[in-house]
Every structure is written in C-alpha cells, then in structure tokens.
Amino acid sequence: MDFIQQLAEALSAYCGLQTEELVPLFEIPPESAMGDFAFPCFKLAKTLRKAPPVIAQELVQTIALPPFAARAEVAGGYVNFFIRPEAYATAVLSEIREKGEQFGGSAMGGGRNVCIDYSSINIAKPFHIGHLSSTVIGRSLYRIYEHLGYNCVGINHLGDWGTQFGKLIVAYQKWGEEETVNQGTVRALLHLYVRFHDEAEKDPSLEDEARAWFKRIEDNDAEAMRLFEWFKELTLKDVGRVYDMLDVHFDSYAGESFYNDKMQPIVDELNAKHLLKEDKGAYIVDLEAYNMPPCIVLRSDGASLYATRDLAAAVYRKETYDFAKSLYVVAYQQDLHFRQLFKVLELMGREWAQDCEHVAFGMVSMQDGTLSTRKGKVLFLEEVLQAAIEKTCATMEEKSPDLEDKQTVANQVGAGALVWNALYNNRIKDIVFSYDKALNFEGETGPYVQYTHARCCSVLRKAGRDSSIPEEIAYEALCDEESGKVIRALFAFPGAVRNAMEKNEPYLVARAVMALCQAYNKFYFDCRILGEKPAVEQARLALTAATKTVIATGLYLVGLRAPERM
C-alpha cells in the first residue's frame, strides 16, 4: 500500500530532495490509461535549472524502479508510473484481508479524546428536518475519529434553559390538559408554544407572566420544576424514537441547565483577568481589537447569557475530558458566536482554545420559505422518516416481495436515503428540502450504495462464501480494466477517511464509497463471476468480498446500516 513512498525513495536519489518532500507531490492521473501515479516535474525545474520535460526524461532513464512498478513513461512534464496490476491487487487485497472492517483505520488518534457537540436539540420543541444535519454530521465524525484511533465523547448539548419554558408553563396552565400533552407530546407542546405567541401579540402581559414563571424555575420552585422536568422527559422520550430510527447515540446529555452553577467561576476569572468591562449596564469582553463585536457575558439585570454558558461548557469539557479536539457541529449562523467564544477563551489564557472548532453547516429551508418554530411551520423529521420508510416498502413490494423481515430493511434503507442525502455534499451548502430529492433511491444515493453491498452479499452467498479473503489468489485474474478500477477505488479509501477527519467533512468518505460502488457495478456488469474457471471465479469472489467489506465500513462511517438483502 506504500507505492508512493517507495517511488519517492527512488526519485530521491536522482533529485536530492528528501522522500518526505516528494511524497505529497505525487498525483493520480486524470485517466487510468495514463498510469497509476504521476510525478509532475515542474517544481523541480527551478532547483535543477532544467525544463520539466527534460527532467522527466532523465528521471525515467536514471531511476531504479521498484519491483511493483511495470514502467515509467514521460508525458510532457510528467512522469507516469504504471504499477503491475497483480502487485496492486496483491497489496490492496492483502491489507483488506488483514484489517477487515478496520481497513482505512489507524491508531493515529492514540486514544486521545475528542468532544463532539452535535444534534443539541431544544426541549419542548420539535425535532424537525433542520436538526438532521447536525445530528448526522456529528455522528459520522464520531465514527470517523473512532476509526482513526480517537476516543470520542458525543455530547447532546440540550437546549433546556431559557424564557421559552416560562412561556410554555403559562400556555399549559391557560390552555393545556395533562392528558392531551401526554398523548400529543412534543406536538402538543408546540401547539401551546405557537398559541402563546399568537395570544401574546394581543395581550403583552403574557410575556411578563412567562418571565415570572421562568424566574420560578431559576429559583427551584417545586411546581415550576415539576412542569419543567415533565416537559423535558416528554421531549427526550419523543426524540428518542427518532434517534432509534437513525441509530444515533450520545455519551452525555449535559445541556444548558447543567451549567447553571458553573458560570460564576468563569465570570470571576474574567473579572480577575480584567477582561470584563461595564457597558450600558451590561458586562462585556471587548473584542474590537480583533475586529469583532463585544461578547456579552452578563446582561444589565445580572443574568447570564448563551456565551456565558458556552464558556462554562468549554472549560468543563476541557477539565472533564482533557480533549485533543472539541468540535461544535452547529449551523453557520452561529459563526460569530463561536469566533467570539474561542477568542475569549484564548484571552483567558486557555491555550487549548485552538483545539476548539466550529464545524459549520448550511441552512435547511423549504421551497416555500424558512422553517419557523414560533409560527408552527415545521417539518417533523419523524414524518419525513416515515415517508422514506413507506416509499422503501413500496419499492420492495415491487422488486423483492419475497424478502424476509421487510420492515427492518425498509427502516435501514429509508433512513439511509435521508442520511446519505444529508452527508453527500460539502457541509457548508444550504439545502432546500424536497421530498423528491430526499426520497430518490437511484443514482448517487444511499440506497444505491446499500444495494451494491447487498449485491456483493448475494454473489458471495450463492458461492457459499463469507466475506473473508483467501490467502492464495490468482492475482493475474484481476488485471483487466474493470477489476483494476475496483482495486484503485479500494486503494483510495483510507486516504479519504484521513482527509475526512482532517477537514471534518464526512462527504469525503461518502464520495469514496460511491466511487467504489460505481467501479464495482461496472465490474459486475462486464465480468462474470460465478461459473468462470475456478481460479478466475475465486479471484473475482475475493474482489467482491473486499468490496463488500469496504462498503460496509464506509456505510458505517457515514452512518448507514448495510443490509445483506434488499
């Protein structure tokens, strides 16, 4: 698997540069017919004071090719290296045989902790389509970091504090019933919340009542706390259904209320370090020197704010988990907030502020406008999931009516379509939600990948094999164009995983898995597997087993289940 490393060593002798300097210069040519790896000579032109094509020519004539390389060709200013196909196949399949579903993983994390704040839902508010991004990006990063040897702490930073709970209590006491709320759960709470805002427009005194009730929560008043805890419990139970459907889990549910008693020390510290400044009655950290608006730490009435709470949370996480990295998977709207937060931490002398990162993602909207909880204009994620599952059921009824346990597979594929759709692009892109797109099962979709996995399983099953790769393989049977492309796609997978971690971009893994599926489906169409000569059949089965294993790993890292039949 270290082809580039060895080619670089061979080059090093010629040009005098260190192997490590040469390795990153290598490229994959745009077409496989041009070679497996390319070395552009343009950068050497200056130091060697020769024209790139001349350097390329000399390189080809001078260097001693490692045994796995068939030949090197000059193409303009490039040297193109051709790897012996059987050497390529041997290297890739051997590594997958050894590592199995750990392929693409490593121990680079060294067991260090990574905190990942994701999903972070609001209590008493619906889990709507807009929460999908944070939930699945965070979960995917969790799995990618773990794959690379980190120990992750998944944190659901619950939005369980704020005046909205006062509003909710007022609404419940005026218009709610215990039974209705217990049955309707979050939907019922949402109705109350929406009604509060409608009525408050006519009668502003309701806002005062709400503030008074919230004050009672802050003061730990028994009745207020009972309702507050009840709302919280209802929401977590309700949302738990969606988390189960998505197979998402958390290590901590320490939310906003958890930090109530942890903010004072932060304020004291800011004060002691002379970072706090009084301004119009409020206390702020002036960030003008850093071209940012001030960070408000205390309101003029002395109450704490979002930033205060997040400062306390950041410090708590460092002290509790001693993280190597702390990620916040939150929409890009909060970009300024996080830049301020990290800057204040830095000013407090917390050097680890540089290990904190806002993993921002784009907005989700509907074709007819943005989502608004206050107006009750939301699309419940659970409804979308149900629709996806129903569509999957219908498809299966048509395509594979005899399948056992259709419901389980439908859940996996339906959820898979949504999750894949949310993770297939660069995080920062805005998404206009459409059922047509989210429930598409053809082309570059989750079901396509799951289908390819099931197809591999089917071939192996018919051959009476499992996904293990035999020691002895007729590698020369894997030298055709189609097999070669599958091998190359498998080879590219580990780099994609590392890259995804470094950039906190799950789509890099998704794209690598997609490329593998496309290569395999082409191979499957062009190359007969079962019933070929034994040596050929066995080699192609081994390639199928390797593909199945890597697709399964990729699906896991992105956050989808890998059904064996569908």
Place this chain on the structure above:
RNA sequence: GCGCCUGUAGCUCAGCAGGAUAGAGCAACGGCCUUCUAAGCCGUAGGUCCCGGGUUCGAAUCCCUGCAGGCGCGCCA
C-alpha cells in the same frame, strides 16, 4: 454600513494545500434483464467554471475590485 459564507451543465453538486482534454448524479432522449439482485449497466445531448484585473511556465483553483445570493452584527439561543 461592517463581518462570515456561497456562485461550475436545465437542476443538485464534485473538482479549488495551482497542473494533463472541467467530472458525476438527477431531469431529457436512445439502448441492455431465458446466466451472479435492472434500487443496475451503456450511449446521446448539455459549460463565457458570475464579470473584470493581477500573480505564475500553467488559474475553476491563489490575490484584488466589482456583481448576485445566504447568514450574522449588545443584553434570544
């Protein structure tokens, strides 16, 4: 007004730590199931890489000026 982000095929996007003829999927049109899952495969058509400068042997990619859109900017979270 200031700040952050985005602009590539009809649509959704990849490519952007500079490199070889700018790639996928969807939608459209045409083809492939008496052999391993057709949720698949193949083909056709479709592009002033937002405009203009600059850096470079070389720019979709880096820098600057515009234009268009999204988001944010003191007591919400």
